[in-house]
Amino acid sequence: MTPLDDETAPAPARLGVWGLGAMGAPMAHRLLAARGSLTVHARRRRPALVEAGAHWAERARDLAAHTDAVLVMLPDLPQLEEHLDGPDGLLAGIGDREFLLLIGSTSSPVGVRELAERLPDGIRVVDCPVSGGEDGAKAGRLSIMLGGSPADTDRAAALLAPCGTPVRLGPLGAGQVAKACNQLVVASTILALGEATELAARSGVDPATLWDLLGGGYAGSRLLESRRERLVTGDDSPSGIAEYMVKDLRFAADIAAFTDTRPALLPALRAAFDEIVERGLGGRDIAVTRRFTAERSDTPVQTD
Template sequence: MTPDTGTVGFLGLGAMGLPMAVNLARAGFDVLAWNRGRSPLEAAAAAGCRIADSPEQVAAAAPVVLTMLPDLPQVIALLDGPGGLRSGRPVMDTLVVMGTVSPVAVRILAEKLRPQGITVVDAPVSGGVTGARDATLSIMAGGPAEAVARIRPCLEAMGSTVRRLGDTGAGSLAKACNQLVVAGTLVALAEAVLLGERGGLEPAALLDVLAGGLASSEVLAQKRHHLAEGDFTPSGPARYLHKDLGFVLDSAADEGVTLPLSTTVAGLYAAVEAQGLGDLDNSVVLDLLRGSSPDSPHLTKD
């Protein structure tokens, strides 16, 4: 699919989805977008997207429909609900799931939709809001080779790294591995800050030193401000990482693999969620380790 071969549907214009849809339009694609809230639709229209009144309208015009939604239940609700993607007379034949979802569940969805003539490609992304804005996302695709090849131009309009990892579910498994590394690194950084500050080190100075050596990482670069200043205004809510770590453990159980670090880190993010901190930045695990309560002066809630 190229900019001159048809309409591309896009559902879900959140913090990631809106800039992704905008980048598709800027690359010349005819983007027909839908979102439950009105404000992002106005922003998308101003950037060159066309606006649909319902998912049904998207599927009636676009053979390829991309979704950027929090989890698979939201995708399924838009498939089967009133005015959904499968209502009316859809021309949609390829559904691209770009949110972070369960590898096991997306394979089941693909098996369910295949007899109905719909191919499911899972293509989760990594790179955060910055990568979505700059079209530098890393996109991990899973699905039939011909289906991934067909949508590759769309994916390349949103990301600088696009890789097919295997059949449907493989992209989501790769994203689970990605989230394992992100969460493990965040916890390691939080523990380093805690250990350092208890020994009299300034968190900002410690993180500068770590960033200049082998401990440097993209996680450290993006989360340095949060960890150094205790400002947990969300750039990536902790509740999403908690969800994603559940997919890590589910996949480990499905594959018969024991992951001690993942189990520990998942327990920490479950505690973050249980303490009511899930809407704060995922680096708030530092405050959990400090033993802070939700009304800690370290937390920035507004």
């Protein structure tokens, strides 16, 4: 008798996704396609997901009531905690059941651990931030950074596998540490790419030709592949929002302080992204670093 025929085998976990933004929506589509069923919840209804077969939950309570595990793809912990308690909150829909809460938000590792300590004993928490951008979410090739107990992260890895490559990095909070390290590299790279693109343009060097050449060398990266056309054309329409980098770099600074690490680059990156937001550019894609560099200069680009 196969496990599918065994009446004593546990039913597959019912999964939900909370937060359907640039990352949450494509991840939800992949999970729905892989599983055949999914419950979703967000501030605004997503007709495309519902038409594809997802069950729409009007409230956080409804989301929990129809699931055994929820992937949270909100900007940060405050947006989650705002809807945990109360008659319509997530906890009201969980009751005294065992439940798996997957925190995909980029958040403070300390904050994640403190939240887990405040939750009822039956609620297991795994932090699972992701990297790979919107294109990686659509293609199912995200890097998924797991923190939690071995048993909990094994369950999380099985649930999230359709979205990419899940890897356990340590106890609860380890995924957020890894994401902070990732964002330190991403922030420094996109700032360097923006500055280099503008520097080339102001020197009469075609940015497209420049990146075609340098992309095959040490300057090449997945980030350059993803943002090359945006940097060359100046298209920084919203996708990977620049202002989110401010909180991500703040978390990296918190980790540096906690571990008594004295980084040289991190303070400069924080100052640059703070200035991007102050200039009103925070809602643009991270490729806005080229526009940011141009606006900080006294003279416009000289063209023939």
